[in-house]
Amino acid sequence: MKQIKLMKGNEALAEAAIRCGCDAYFGYPITPQSEVLEYLSANAHKRTGMVVLQAESEVASINMVYGAAGTGKRIMTSSSSPGISLMQEGISYIACAELPCLIVNVNRGGPGLGTIQPAQGDYFQSVKGGGHGDYKLIVLAPSSVQETVDFVDLSFDLAFKYRNPVLILSDGALGQMMEKVELPVQKERTFTELDWATTGRKKGNGRVITSLNLQPEKMEEINMHLQKKYREIEKNEIRFETVNCDDADYIITAYGLVARICMKAAQMARAKGFKVGVFRPISLYPFPYQKIADLSKNIKGILDVEMNAGQMVEDVRLAVEGRAPVKFHGRMGGMVPSPEEIFHKLEEYFLGGAK
Amino acid sequence: MNEKTMLDDQHFENIIKEESVCTKENIVYEAPHDVLYDTPMHYCPGCGHGVTHRILAEVISELGIVHDVIGVAPVGCSVLAYNYLNIDMTEAAHGRASAAATGIKRVFPEKYVFSYQGDGDLAAIGTGETIHTCNRGENILIIFINNGIYGMTGGQMAPTTLPGMKSTTSPEGRDVATMGNPLKITDLVAQLPGTYYVTRQSVHKPVNVRKAKKAIEKAFQYQKENKGTCFIEIVSNCPSNWKMTPVESNKWLEENMIPYYPLGDLKTPKA
Numbered sequence: 001m002k003q004i005k006l007m008k009g010n011e012a013l014a015e016a017a018i019r020c021g022c023d024a025y026f027g028y029p030i031t032p033q034s035e036v037l038e039y040l041s042a043n044a045h046k047r048t049g050m051v052v053l054q055a056e057s058e059v060a061s062i063n064m065v066y067g068a069a070g071t072g073k074r075i076m077t078s079s080s081s082p083g084i085s086l087m088q089e090g091i092s093y094i095a096c097a098e099l100p101c102l103i104v105n106v107n108r109g110g111p112g113l114g115t116i117q118p119a120q121g122d123y124f125q126s127v128k129g130g131g132h133g134d135y136k137l138i139v140l141a142p143s144s145v146q147e148t149v150d151f152v153d154l155s156f157d158l159a160f161k162y163r164n165p166v167l168i169l170s171d172g173a174l175g176q177m178m179e180k181v182e183l184p185v186q187k188e189r190t191f192t193e194l195d196w197a198t199t200g201r202k203k204g205n206g207r208v209i210t211s212l213n214l215q216p217e218k219m220e221e222i223n224m225h226l227q228k229k230y231r232e233i234e235k236n237e238i239r240f241e242t243v244n245c246d247d248a249d250y251i252i253t254a255y256g257l258v259a260r261i262c263m264k265a266a267q268m269a270r271a272k273g274f275k276v277g278v279f280r281p282i283s284l285y286p287f288p289y290q291k292i293a294d295l296s297k298n299i300k301g302i303l304d305v306e307m308n309a310g311q312m313v314e315d316v317r318l319a320v321e322g323r324a325p326v327k328f329h330g331r332m333g334g335m336v337p338s339p340e341e342i343f344h345k346l347e348e349y350f351l352g353g354a355k
Numbered sequence: 356m357n358e359k360t361m362l363d364d365q366h367f368e369n370i371i372k373e374e375s376v377c378t379k380e381n382i383v384y385e386a387p388h389d390v391l392y393d394t395p396m397h398y399c400p401g402c403g404h405g406v407t408h409r410i411l412a413e414v415i416s417e418l419g420i421v422h423d424v425i426g427v428a429p430v431g432c433s434v435l436a437y438n439y440l441n442i443d444m445t446e447a448a449h450g451r452a453s454a455a456a457t458g459i460k461r462v463f464p465e466k467y468v469f470s471y472q473g474d475g476d477l478a479a480i481g482t483g484e485t486i487h488t489c490n491r492g493e494n495i496l497i498i499f500i501n502n503g504i505y506g507m508t509g510g511q512m513a514p515t516t517l518p519g520m521k522s523t524t525s526p527e528g529r530d531v532a533t534m535g536n537p538l539k540i541t542d543l544v545a546q547l548p549g550t551y552y553v554t555r556q557s558v559h560k561p562v563n564v565r566k567a568k569k570a571i572e573k574a575f576q577y578q579k580e581n582k583g584t585c586f587i588e589i590v591s592n593c594p595s596n597w598k599m600t601p602v603e604s605n606k607w608l609e610e611n612m613i614p615y616y617p618l619g620d621l622k623t624p625k626a
Binding site for chain 2: 024051057061066067068069070071073075076089090093097116198200201205206207208209210217291298354
């Protein structure tokens with residue numbers, strides 16, 4: 001039965017993992033996401049038999065994910081920025097070996113040890129590679145606790161559909177704040193033998209999970225195959241939300257929790273008679289380039305707002321191709337912009353002259 | 356015509372045709388074709404990997420577990436172990452074989468899981484994973500090939516390189532004052548409560564090959580009984596990077612490696 005509860009983002013995420021029949025979680029404590037590991041440790045095994053293991057490091061946990069994901073089961077890990085950095089080598093292996101799994105990054109302020117407050121400084125790392133080589137993760141950015149929950153099951157579906165790791169890019173605020181959330185019904189943990197998984201040799205020769213090919217011709221073929229898959233993902237899996245963009249003169253682009261703050265700023269602008277809309281990419285990879293390109297044809301300007309020094313704004317500019325001015329406002333190191341601050345930036349860059 | 360050629364000629368005259376000998380009734384020993392691929396060997400002549408792969412395959416075949424075993428290959432010379440072993444395998448990142456094996460075993464506890472790792476992989480970059488896997492007592496078999504050198508990358512100093520031993524990164528010989536001491540990681544994991552059976556073997560002589568094979572067999576048996584981590588070190592050679600012939604390398608192994616890494620059980624199950 002569906003259930004409505006007031007829950008903390010990290011705990012809701014863990015609950016969603018249990019409910020969607022996740023088979024195993026491997027993780028390591030790090031603020032602000034430790035509640036995921038804690039909640040799962042207390043609840044998961046006794047409810048569904050799900051494996052929960054606290055690893056000795058994020059390096060170990062992502063490689064446990066790699067091993068376990070090779071069997072075709074539903075496997076996940078979560079961490080926060082420095083821990084996700086440690087995982088990058090493993091993520092590159094997982095992407096090349098085409099293993100489905102879910103990785104959650106509850107983004108905190110960086111660089112370095114940084115802070116434990118929310119940030120979006122890991123956008124580049126998430127969507128442009130992060131580890132070595134040409135690979136892509138499917139990246140989903142929730143803006144509420146509800147979406148965090150909904151994206152868990154969606155992530156597993158996408159991961160298995162494309163045999164590709166999926167990253168949920170949350171942040172320290174989404175992980176820590178409490179919101180009303182509708183939880184999905186408990187799915188049974190079932191297992192289907194997959195024709196690529198290594199669970200003990202079946203008919204024919206032994207299967208191999210690997211990302212190695214010493215012959216450059218073969219390795220290029222593997223790359224071409226991956227690229228073909230990424231084009232398919234770009235065709236099918238673009239997700240975004242538009243709020244009052246149809247008649248807008250100005251658009252704010254933002255993802256995650258910041259987009260909700262921007263919606264408040266847009267309301268303030270509307271109350272003063274300015275037609276401002278908000279465009280929120282939900283899938284950061286694949287990025288909604290075409291939709292932004294289409295929107296940019298009929299507007300006077302875009303303000304991109306992020307909790308970083310300007311990362312997604314590069315993709316926005318690529319999409320706009322100079323058709324409209326793109327301005328940027330960012331806060332860093334764990335600082336969250338206020339609606340008033342964003343509204344003032346709108347005034348400064350665009351609305352002041354519009355009066 | 357010298358004496359040696361005359362002998363050879365005689366030898367060829369007396370040779371018996373192969374097909375008259377190689378009949379089914381006469382076979383007393385053959386490769387475990389159900390587990391080993393018939394494929395050209397990429398390991399250097401005289402290298403211990405070939406023998407170790409062979410006995411591992413023999414044990415898998417004899418125990419009848421070919422459909423229930425999942426292996427983890429490391430980064431290093433044996434990264435291509437799956438080109439020889441016809442079983443399901445995962446190739447792990449450098450040093451992470453025991454973490455990957457942990458992941459597999461935790462979601463498929465009824466399967467036999469082993470990792471096969473070299474000294475650089477297991478005792479340098481993967482030390483953390485090795486110790487914690489053993490300390491958790493993961494029900495897996497770790498096979499550790501110790502030849503005191505980085506083979507695949509061309510002969511650099513390994514964590515197990517002996518004092519004074521030359522490598523491309525210790526060209527004057529390993530100076531323990533500046534380069535540290537060889538790590539007896541097998542002794543270390545034997546101290547951990549999670550390990551059940553820890554032994555050090557070699558494959559440089561037939562008698563040692565038989566003992567090493569027995570150890571692998573025992574380890575899989577213990578894994579079936581969920582006893583904890585089994586850890587088998589194979590003290591091995593690297594003729595190419597030691598810059599020796601295979602025979603010289605085995606002699607050097609016996610005179611230098613084995614005194615530092617003495618063979619035998621370090622931890623045996625309590626009776």
